[in-house]
Amino acid sequence: MTRSRVEAVCLLLLAVSMAVTGWVSLGYGLWRDGLPGAGLYPAVIAFLCAACAGVEAVRTQKGYNSEAEAPAGADDEAPEWSVHGIVWSKLAIYAVSFVVLVLTFDFLGFFVSSGTATLIILLFAERVGIAKAAFVTAALLFASYAIFEILLGVHFPAPAIAQFWNP
Amino acid sequence: MLESLSGLWLGLSTILTTTNIGLCFIGAVLGMIIGVLPGLGPAATMSLLLPITFRLDLVGALILMSGVYYGAMYGGSITSILVRIPGEAASVVTCIDGYAMAKKGRAGAALGLSAIGSFIAGILATFGIAMVGPSVAELARQFGPPEYTSLVLAGLLLSTWISQMTPMRSLIMICIGLLLATVGLDPIWGSDRFTLGVPELFDGISMPVLAMGLFGLAEILLVAERLRAPNPLVASDLSLRKLFPNRAEWREGGPAIARGSVVGFFLGILPGSGAVLAAFASYVLEKRLSSTPERFGHGAPAGVAGPEAANNSATQSSFIPLLCLGIPSNVVMAIMMGALLIQGVTPGPRLMTEHPDLFWGVIASMLIGNVILIVLNLPLISVFVRMLKVPFAYLAPTIFMFCVVGAYSIRYNLFDVLFLVLAGFSGYGLKKLRLDPAPLVLAFVLGDILEKSMRQSLILGLGSPAIFIQRPYSAALLAVAALLLAIQLFGPLLAVWKKRRKNS
Numbered sequence: 001m002t003r004s005r006v007e008a009v010c011l012l013l014l015a016v017s018m019a020v021t022g023w024v025s026l027g028y029g030l031w032r033d034g035l036p037g038a039g040l041y042p043a044v045i046a047f048l049c050a051a052c053a054g055v056e057a058v059r060t061q062k063g064y065n066s067e068a069e070a071p072a073g074a075d076d077e078a079p080e081w082s083v084h085g086i087v088w089s090k091l092a093i094y095a096v097s098f099v100v101l102v103l104t105f106d107f108l109g110f111f112v113s114s115g116t117a118t119l120i121i122l123l124f125a126e127r128v129g130i131a132k133a134a135f136v137t138a139a140l141l142f143a144s145y146a147i148f149e150i151l152l153g154v155h156f157p158a159p160a161i162a163q164f165w166n167p
Numbered sequence: 168m169l170e171s172l173s174g175l176w177l178g179l180s181t182i183l184t185t186t187n188i189g190l191c192f193i194g195a196v197l198g199m200i201i202g203v204l205p206g207l208g209p210a211a212t213m214s215l216l217l218p219i220t221f222r223l224d225l226v227g228a229l230i231l232m233s234g235v236y237y238g239a240m241y242g243g244s245i246t247s248i249l250v251r252i253p254g255e256a257a258s259v260v261t262c263i264d265g266y267a268m269a270k271k272g273r274a275g276a277a278l279g280l281s282a283i284g285s286f287i288a289g290i291l292a293t294f295g296i297a298m299v300g301p302s303v304a305e306l307a308r309q310f311g312p313p314e315y316t317s318l319v320l321a322g323l324l325l326s327t328w329i330s331q332m333t334p335m336r337s338l339i340m341i342c343i344g345l346l347l348a349t350v351g352l353d354p355i356w357g358s359d360r361f362t363l364g365v366p367e368l369f370d371g372i373s374m375p376v377l378a379m380g381l382f383g384l385a386e387i388l389l390v391a392e393r394l395r396a397p398n399p400l401v402a403s404d405l406s407l408r409k410l411f412p413n414r415a416e417w418r419e420g421g422p423a424i425a426r427g428s429v430v431g432f433f434l435g436i437l438p439g440s441g442a443v444l445a446a447f448a449s450y451v452l453e454k455r456l457s458s459t460p461e462r463f464g465h466g467a468p469a470g471v472a473g474p475e476a477a478n479n480s481a482t483q484s485s486f487i488p489l490l491c492l493g494i495p496s497n498v499v500m501a502i503m504m505g506a507l508l509i510q511g512v513t514p515g516p517r518l519m520t521e522h523p524d525l526f527w528g529v530i531a532s533m534l535i536g537n538v539i540l541i542v543l544n545l546p547l548i549s550v551f552v553r554m555l556k557v558p559f560a561y562l563a564p565t566i567f568m569f570c571v572v573g574a575y576s577i578r579y580n581l582f583d584v585l586f587l588v589l590a591g592f593s594g595y596g597l598k599k600l601r602l603d604p605a606p607l608v609l610a611f612v613l614g615d616i617l618e619k620s621m622r623q624s625l626i627l628g629l630g631s632p633a634i635f636i637q638r639p640y641s642a643a644l645l646a647v648a649a650l651l652l653a654i655q656l657f658g659p660l661l662a663v664w665k666k667r668r669k670n671s
Contacts, residue, residue, distance in 0.1 A: 007600050014339070021346065021361075028353070028360055034630065036622045038353035038360055042346060049342030056335045090391055098384075098588040101571065106581050114571055118564040125391065126560035136561055140568045147200075154576040 109159030178531030198238020264470030348614025380590020435481025
């Protein structure tokens with residue numbers, strides 16, 4: 001599948017989802033007691049977005065945007081698209097560490113979950129030695145604690161698991 | 168004129184005490200740190216500082232809080248330039264060319280332009296507030312909901328000019344941003360929209376979390392996918408002389424700073440996200456005035472200097488509606504107004520006559536605060552740039568950790584951390600589809616104002632949208648918006664038609 005076709009398909013999916021969003025917005029009411037309803041504004045925006053995405057999908061499919069430049073602020077070279085050069089395993093490890101963090105944040109608390117996620121990134125994605133990884137993780141956790149908890153008074157969540165040790 | 172100068176003199180004599188200078192220093196430094204750290208913004212910090220301000224005298228309390236505010240604007244640009252994470256919404260634009268300059272080894276120059284641009288704009292804005300503030304605020308008072316609707320629409324359409332995407336793609340991103348801003352409770356009826364039954368979404372999506380995900384985490388993923396590529400962010404020469412902007416960069420950045428200061432000053436007066444709008448407007452202006460617009464997005468010095476000057480100028484001019492009219496122009500000003508009210512002072516037109524020491528003290532503190540910030544910032548540029556030498560292997564988890572802590576610290580909410588990760592992957596996907604998230608974030612920030620003012624206008628107009636063209640300022644702004652859109656959409660078609668006609 002060519003890049004343009006994938007983009008066109010994604011834009012078409014976006015158009016459909018926006019049309020659905022517009023439809024859902026209608027359910028919030030367009031007009032109520034002589035005042036604009038909660039659904040008026042999102043419905044207008046969603047249907048406009050669906051129309052734009054639909055038009056853009058067709059334009060992309062027909063190749064009008066093949067010479068479109070990369071997004072502003074993007075790398076000088078356009079983001080890689082083909083699987084060549086992309087290290088999927090590394091990306092997968094990043095994704096796993098993000099998921100681990102989200103899943104364990106409440107249960108294990110900030111320090112254990114963030115520490116684990118950081119260690120996963122350092123050890124498996126960035127292939128840093130275990131001693132360096134442990135040192136960097138400890139330093140990051142300490143810096144986070146010092147800046148946010150001590151200096152700025154942000155209270156990190158205590159692990160839910162800790163309640164089992166409470167009398 | 169003389170009255171303003173004597174007022175400034177009164178302000179300087181009020182602020183030039185050890186305690187007030189100390190508070191100004193603490194506020195500016197704290198603000199700079201807050202600006203560097205993603206997540207916890209000036210509004211959150213100032214709300215945390217509110218209890219402390221009860222124990223200070225009113226002038227000192229306001230000096231401390233305003234120091235945090237403009238200090239955050241200085242600091243916000245540092246992470247935008249170095250790691251492409253906007254510390255503040257107003258620094259989103261700086262990410263575009265600032266980060267591109269950093270990747271070319273000109274991070275120091277970008278930081279220098281940003282710091283010096285902010286300083287010059289800050290000083291000019293301070294004098295501007297003293298000179299023309301009250302009369303300009305009078306004009307802004309004539310703006311009602313229809314004018315704001317048209318103004319925000321024009322601002323959003325301006326953002327389609329910044330992006331190098333096609334106008335249609337920019338419009339798509341703007342619409343998504345506007346829709347994301349509607350998540351939560353409806354501002355008029357109080358019913359929930361698009362919350363999917365998740366209680367955490369009732370308060371809406373957090374802007375810093377969205378920005379951190381779309382820019383910060385997405386950037387980590389984009390850089391991570393290039394396994395053996397050298398760190399693209401390494402500056403080649405760290406000698407102080409090489410770090411500062413060179414003559415060519417000054418030639419380009421200097422006029423941009425002057426223009427950005429003026430644009431920022433006037434847009435900052437208008438309620439809403441003045442600093443964000445000012446930065447975007449300045450970027451568009453610079454791109455349009457440039458003889459080499461194609462360099463924008465790839466490290467144009469004017470793309471850093473103009474927006475940075477504009478956002479700092481707007482930050483300071485946003486004090487005008489609060490101090491002169493008693494209308495807070497944004498959430499930070501609202502917190503400041505809260506601090507004033509708690510201490511028994513009602514801001515408004517009489518503030519200047521009833522509490523001249525307070526009014527002029529705050530304005531004079533901006534002069535001192537800007538001097539403190541530039542003195543702190545310039546020597547620290549080499550330290551900031553040295554941070555780029557840190558290998559990506561260590562930089563990635565650091566950014567990741569600070570994004571997570573930052574996201575959590577905003578509302579003490581695990582859902583925000585989850586949303587951060589979702590936004591990160593979405594940002595990565597958008598980049599792959601050649602969709603730029605910057606217009607989305609701008610639309611998200613302005614979405615709330617747009618919806619409220621649009622609905623209020625319709626109520627005022629008894630349901631008729633004709634109100635938008637019946638009022639002169641609103642009609643003029645709408646005409647500008649329509650013109651911007653027409654040029655963007657039909658300009659390329661016209662070019663193709665001309666080309667075909669020439670060929671045939």
